[in-house]
Amino acid sequence: MPVPLDGDELRDVYGRFPTGVVGVCAEVDGAPVGLAVSTFVPVSLDPPLVSICVRAGSATWPLLRLVPRLGISVLGAHHEGVARALAGPAEQRFRDVVTEVREGGAVVVGDAPLALTVTVVDDVVAGDHLIVVCRVNEVLVDDGHSPLVVHRSALRPLAAV
Known part of the structure; x- marks a missing residue:
């Protein structure tokens, strides 16, 4: 019995699933606004869609939801400090974080293994989170860096076997 x-x-x-x-x-x-998210899912190839999940009570999401591109x-x-900064207090999130502004005001983190610029298509309430569906506008790939994962509430590099 459950x-x-x-x-x-x-x-x-849920933390036992690395992501x-x-x-x-x-x-x-005119100022960078952002947050860290651990739920990112490719959704569709045609059209190119991805999704993220954002806490419904986020004070940051309503600001981001209104911009033309994310x-x-x-x-x-190598971004453990960036992950912690983006998950920390809003006024300190971009301290010592290298970013680049792309078309439509999208901000990407420097030296990211993968960065996308996207347009929000829809968001759906799902319990205490929002599932946000976004259309991909631009893809930037840097094969020189391996990704960071979170597993059991700890940030870890992805180890090759």
Whole structure:
């Protein structure tokens, strides 16, 4: 018989699945705004769609939702500090973070293994999160860096075997 799980227990259960870490960023009123997200999913090849999940109570998401384009940067093993900064207090998120502004105000993190510029197509309420579907406008690839993953609440480089 299944045992009901509370939020902390579910966080531990879900955390056993390793996932990448992405920065979702844009310029808002001339300044970079962004957050760290650990749910990024390629959705469709035709049309090119991806999705992210954002906490419904995020104070940052309503600012990002209104811009024409977002930057989604898959963070590299060397970006642990960037991941922590983007998950930290809003006023300190871009301290010592190298970024580039792309068309439409999308902001991408420098030296990311993969960065996309996207346009939000839709967002759907799913429990305490929003599933955000985005159309891919531009792809930037840097094969010189391996990705960063989060597993059991710890940031780790992806190790080759």
